[in-house]
Amino acid sequence: MLAYIIRRVAQSILVLLVVGLVAFAMFRFVGDPIDNMLGQERTQADIERLREQLGLDQPFIVQYWRFLEQAIQGNFGLSYRQGRPVSDILIERLPATLELAVVSGLMALVGGIALGIFTAIRRRGVSANVIMTLSLVGVSLPTFLIGILLIYLFSVELGWLPSFGRGEVTDLGWWTTGFLTESGLKALILPAITLGLYQMTLIMRLVRTEMLEVLRMDYVRFARARGIRERAINFRHALKNTLVPVITITGLQLGSIIAFAIITETVFQWPGVGLLFINAIQFVDIPVMAAYLMLISVMFVGINLIVDMLYFAIDPRLRADRTQGGH
Amino acid sequence: MKFQTGILSVALMASTAIGASAETLRWARAGDSLTLDPHAQNEGPTHTLAHQIYEPLIIRDMTGAPQAALATSWGPSADDPSVWVFELREGVTYHDGADFTAEDVVFSINRAKSENSNMKELLASIIDVRAVDDYTVEMETDGPNPILPANLTNLFMMDKGWAEANDAVDVQDVEGGEQTFAATNANGTGAYELVSREPDVRTVLTQNEDYWGMDQFPMEVTEIIYTPIQNAATRVAALLSGEVDFIQDVPVQDLGRVADTEGLVVKTAPQNRVIFFGMNMGDDDLANDDVEGANPLADARVREAMNMAINREAIQQVVMRGQSQPAGMIAPPFVNGWTEEMDSVETDTDAAKALMADAGYEDGFSIQLDCPNDRYINDEAICQAAVGMLAQIGVTVNLDAKPKAQHFPLITNAETDFYMLGWGVPTYDSEYIFNFLVHTRGDERGSWNNTGYSNPELDEMIVSLASETDLDARNEAIASIWEVVQEETLYLPIHHQVLNWGMTDAVGIEVSPEDDPKFKFFEMN
Numbered sequence: 001m002l003a004y005i006i007r008r009v010a011q012s013i014l015v016l017l018v019v020g021l022v023a024f025a026m027f028r029f030v031g032d033p034i035d036n037m038l039g040q041e042r043t044q045a046d047i048e049r050l051r052e053q054l055g056l057d058q059p060f061i062v063q064y065w066r067f068l069e070q071a072i073q074g075n076f077g078l079s080y081r082q083g084r085p086v087s088d089i090l091i092e093r094l095p096a097t098l099e100l101a102v103v104s105g106l107m108a109l110v111g112g113i114a115l116g117i118f119t120a121i122r123r124r125g126v127s128a129n130v131i132m133t134l135s136l137v138g139v140s141l142p143t144f145l146i147g148i149l150l151i152y153l154f155s156v157e158l159g160w161l162p163s164f165g166r167g168e169v170t171d172l173g174w175w176t177t178g179f180l181t182e183s184g185l186k187a188l189i190l191p192a193i194t195l196g197l198y199q200m201t202l203i204m205r206l207v208r209t210e211m212l213e214v215l216r217m218d219y220v221r222f223a224r225a226r227g228i229r230e231r232a233i234n235f236r237h238a239l240k241n242t243l244v245p246v247i248t249i250t251g252l253q254l255g256s257i258i259a260f261a262i263i264t265e266t267v268f269q270w271p272g273v274g275l276l277f278i279n280a281i282q283f284v285d286i287p288v289m290a291a292y293l294m295l296i297s298v299m300f301v302g303i304n305l306i307v308d309m310l311y312f313a314i315d316p317r318l319r320a321d322r323t324q325g326g327h
Numbered sequence: 328m329k330f331q332t333g334i335l336s337v338a339l340m341a342s343t344a345i346g347a348s349a350e351t352l353r354w355a356r357a358g359d360s361l362t363l364d365p366h367a368q369n370e371g372p373t374h375t376l377a378h379q380i381y382e383p384l385i386i387r388d389m390t391g392a393p394q395a396a397l398a399t400s401w402g403p404s405a406d407d408p409s410v411w412v413f414e415l416r417e418g419v420t421y422h423d424g425a426d427f428t429a430e431d432v433v434f435s436i437n438r439a440k441s442e443n444s445n446m447k448e449l450l451a452s453i454i455d456v457r458a459v460d461d462y463t464v465e466m467e468t469d470g471p472n473p474i475l476p477a478n479l480t481n482l483f484m485m486d487k488g489w490a491e492a493n494d495a496v497d498v499q500d501v502e503g504g505e506q507t508f509a510a511t512n513a514n515g516t517g518a519y520e521l522v523s524r525e526p527d528v529r530t531v532l533t534q535n536e537d538y539w540g541m542d543q544f545p546m547e548v549t550e551i552i553y554t555p556i557q558n559a560a561t562r563v564a565a566l567l568s569g570e571v572d573f574i575q576d577v578p579v580q581d582l583g584r585v586a587d588t589e590g591l592v593v594k595t596a597p598q599n600r601v602i603f604f605g606m607n608m609g610d611d612d613l614a615n616d617d618v619e620g621a622n623p624l625a626d627a628r629v630r631e632a633m634n635m636a637i638n639r640e641a642i643q644q645v646v647m648r649g650q651s652q653p654a655g656m657i658a659p660p661f662v663n664g665w666t667e668e669m670d671s672v673e674t675d676t677d678a679a680k681a682l683m684a685d686a687g688y689e690d691g692f693s694i695q696l697d698c699p700n701d702r703y704i705n706d707e708a709i710c711q712a713a714v715g716m717l718a719q720i721g722v723t724v725n726l727d728a729k730p731k732a733q734h735f736p737l738i739t740n741a742e743t744d745f746y747m748l749g750w751g752v753p754t755y756d757s758e759y760i761f762n763f764l765v766h767t768r769g770d771e772r773g774s775w776n777n778t779g780y781s782n783p784e785l786d787e788m789i790v791s792l793a794s795e796t797d798l799d800a801r802n803e804a805i806a807s808i809w810e811v812v813q814e815e816t817l818y819l820p821i822h823h824q825v826l827n828w829g830m831t832d833a834v835g836i837e838v839s840p841e842d843d844p845k846f847k848f849f850e851m852n
Contacts, residue, residue: 031732
């Protein structure tokens, strides 16, 4: 187990370094920050001076090396756009993204599993079929469209929920939370639905398929023959065995919820890291882009690591395989 | 299904509308100010926020006309035409209570002239600034400079004592690694004080009770809550749902929707920004065309033909939905030197074809057009329309539209032969246009002139404008420079952009040509 973890961590670090390298190789294609940083009246001399100061005249390998040198010491530089330390900005923005991701992730998980079980057990029922059809909408509509539709329905037409922002937040010193105020909670609803809808339908469909499969298995049939109550079969025996793939997907999707919150955050002007990243791309704010990409890859790699370990915990066969050498 | 009913009940509970007193103005626009340091960035949204907190010596009112702010009067010195004398307003205090005096002006001008300042180019002609007494300042220029005051309208006055006490004497050097106090804090003399600010999220300002102009301006907005909302549809939705009172940058497709909503109005005015195409006429051969060994754009007849082929009215009606003003010259109508005759071009495809044939290009040629897709209103769509129009005279245009961060380096590095550019004129004078877009490209001037056009005689006239104190002679020189620019078809002007502001009918203000609302002028019904 320990050797396995060490190996995985080493692999993860390699992945991070490669992500960084690819990112720095790509930045030149995003554009040139110089024109964004200087005003209309800039002279050629200003341009050259700034380019040299920022090291943009160096090959990307050199730029990457400089970044790594600084990053290892915990210094991600100053944002070209805001002129403030990147680490400060990220810390300021992360709570918004994480709160949104956790709420929409929970919504997707709870809603997805519940609906998945429901549609599997009542697979011939009318309501189950309606839910299945509606779920197609969730999978096929692009996120920004869902967001805009929700805004027009709930903010403009009905006037119930705010169309943008995070509402009033409470500053806990190291964290800002929207959970403690009414406006903060209200502001969370539409973005969370927008972000979680796709994940929810995905989990629901997955749970349903797995569940149908499991319900056809011999042990379920025998359990039924033994007269065990339907409820116990469904929730105790069948559900447990459907959860392994669900955990994999949920883990991976949690990463993508955070990473792809970009679109939802842009639509709702949600002040998280995704919106920050979009602004950084438009401005070619290289320090922010680099730090964000590193942060996201650390998150993905970390989540994958945890998921792998959860397998060990949930599926005894994985452990058995190692010790007993197969069936 | 339990979860969904949950949402519904929460939503119902929360359905009370957000009310606001008439004096609080909730304001949204696409972008946020980049920094509170008034000399670090020379950029629209940054100046707009700074204008609420800080003040220049001379300010432009909402129509663009100069007005006394921290200076009460100004004029060239009687003894020396190279010296401007400014009489300062007395009894003005900064938000922290410090007095505004001549030494603050000297400090601010020198700070804005320092290397890391982005405002220094506007002040390049100033060689010395000195305090004569507490309320008189002299600025000496490297020769008579009749339009110096026009360069000071976005030049904000900081308090010397405050800057020194807070280690903010220098403008921030991004690569230097340290953050300056002035980038996140502000202490001005302006009508509004900073209450709180989270960059890109929310900025709150409150009225400065001790403002010197309390009785001179409406001052009816007592609190400003500024939230950038990037997504145009969301910004409009926020106005429609009553979550904000005032938005800038209303997308043209939503104008009708806003105007038709009860309680909301859209106000429109020409912006101080002209959109045009530039052409590389200087090189012997172009990299981005299909003509070998020659540069078709070097022929003035070809440029004129292209100019006549572009149907500006069609672009106005179809692409801009009426929200533009067709242009024939690259100066906005407010600018000194603009004339109505020059600002229009007849579309004449047949005459254009004849000119092309004259120039030996009856079969046309093909060329690449570089265009931004996130900088100007409908920029890419304008380029697409132009592609079709130029095809009618045989010019096959390959359109390459890119984000602004990739487009503008092409111009900066002279890597494009045919490109779109927009230009605003903060000084409201033609000299500014000539300096950047007409003068031969060099270190001092012509930094945006990517056409390769170089006319030493014209250059000389442009340079001499800076020190011509006889305004009539100066205006004559401007007119003759324009004549050459128009005759040579140096650029292909498209239109003047039109600004749209959406607001509740409680807000009484007209659109300013620079897209910079100054809230002390706002009236609230």
